Amino acid sequence: MFYIKILFAIFIPNVLMLNNEDYCDKNGLDCNKPNIRYMFYDVNPPEGFNLRRDVFMRFAIFARKLSKSSDPKLHNFQLVLPPWSNLHHWKHTEEPEHLPWSLFFDLGSLQKFSPVIEMHQFFTNLERNYGYVRIEDVYVLQHYEDMFSSGKFEEKMNISSCVKEPTTNFYYYQNVTSNNIRCLSFHGHTSQLTKILKETNAQSIYFDHGEVALHDRFGDSIYWQCRRSMRFNKELVQISNDYRQRFLNSTDITDKTELPLDWRDEKQHRDAIGGPYLSVHLRRRDFVWGRPKQTPSIEYTAEQIREKLMELALDTVFIATDSPPNEFEELKSFLTPDINVFRFKPNKEVKKRYKDGGIAIIEQIICSHARYFIGTYESTFSFRIQEEREIMGFPEETTFNRLCGNDESESSCEKTTKWKIVY
CATH class of the missing domain: 3.40.50.11350 (Rossmann fold)
Known part of the structure; x- marks a missing residue:
């Protein structure tokens, strides 16, 4: 059995199902209704604080690109920041802490680069306080077992059987669930996920194991704009x-x-x-x-x-x-x-x-x-x-210096790669 918190509306009052009835379609129908769409992502639980910061940049750059799209199905996405809870390297209590990004970063500065919101803002936007929420589409990203078999880099993705049993935890919230979790074999850059977003009318889409997707813009001026916004x-x-x-x-x-x-x-x-x-x-x-x-x-x-x-x-x-x-x-x-x-x-x-x-x-x-x-x-x-x-x-x-190991000579002590800033 997949680890999914199945919550049935017949037993639970005030379940909010985010769906395409709340979406303003490209033909202008129902445009008086909210047309905000929400994109969530998460990272493999053992990954540490600083790797998670890097994965954030991949999705923040992706969300920024979507916000500039002329496609009405894409430009109204808000990226919901995953709360910090139960990181393996942190000393924490057994109860999830759900720490907001604003505890560590200047949220206003982040928002000058990309349309990001905190999880608690997402709940507030629903005007249901912390009632139950069912995410419509959940995709668990996974590597292809033979992704380098051709000997060259090829972008590809497809819905497939799960290599491992999905363990989506929905940030340890008891009031967030989904009954539509699929595994997505994936190899390539984050923006390849645009195809998923265009093919569905779901208002809420969740990408688990976001670290599988690669940077769209690594080391260029857009990358550094995102990095500089992380005050x-x-x-x-x-x-x-x-x-x-x-x-x-x-x-x-x-x-x-x-x-x-x-x-x-x-x-x-x-x-x-x-x-x-x-x-x-x-x-x-x-x-x-x-x-x-x-x-x-x-x-x-x-x-x-x-x-x-x-x-x-x-x-x-x-x-x-x-x-x-x-x-x-x-x-x-x-x-x-x-x-x-x-x-x-x-x-x-x-x-x-x-x-x-x-x-x-x-x-x-x-x-x-x-x-x-x-x-x-x-x-x-x-x-x-x-x-x-x-x-x-x-x-x-x-800046670009490192400690050398005991058995490394001056010539064998590999220098740190210089990732220089670009404006």
Whole structure:
């Protein structure tokens, strides 16, 4: 049996079925009725915070493209942002938290790029408070088993039997369900889903495992417009700025990292200096066994930090890491006493309000403002910091760097790919 919360209207009052009776068709019929259509997406549950941010960009760019379409069936889509609940890497309670995107990001800034709304706004739009909602069409994206058999990239998709039993959870809401869940074998870019949206009159369409769909516009100016629109929650920025000023002698004015209030007013430049400290993202835990060749020991990490501080004539390092306290103390013991070592320690109020996601953002902000940044090989956490530094206008040589593994020589320590900003 598929894991579907089947809820029958005969037993449940106030079930709202979103359907094509509420859609203003291309011939102008029923145009006095609401014609907003809703697109939902979700990501494979084990995926982390920073990968989910990347999948958001794929769908935000897609939704932006739809909003500019001349097809009346396409241009009124709103992208409903999936609430943050029960991420595997976060410490959370057994009950879903349904954290809104506005807790971490500036929603108004996101909406200047793409027609996005929070899940609670979707419920409000229905004018049924939190009554039961049945999503009309649900597609669970899955990879083709033989997608590279031809030896070349070919876009394709089709409704097919499910490779694995679907486990759509509808963001852990008890009042959201569907009785129409199908598996969609998919290979290609996100915009290929336009065909699905055009062929149905459904007002609500949900794409699960959205990470299967690829970026339409990776690395170009539209991609970077979307990325620049992802301004952080202003309170998180203020917490980070207060920490930088108090412990790291760093401010936006002295560091030349000031940005205009609206991301659309940003101009390309390379004159950011950064605060007088080195920042390091040290990913340990699963990387120790998942990428053992590229993950240095604690002692070798300390050696690389000392060398870079000497080269930069600095005596302060800020470290963002998932290492347990004992490993962090070990790292400090390998650094000489004249080196100032900092790690962000949130108080109870910050931990309670902003959770692990907010703390991660604070650490990324602090890392992104450093004079020089060293990341971890193939870590999305490091990628996000590098993007922030590109947006602020740091020289490339101070941004795209990584820690080397113990057995990697200077020549074999593969350099970080440079994804440079485009305006």
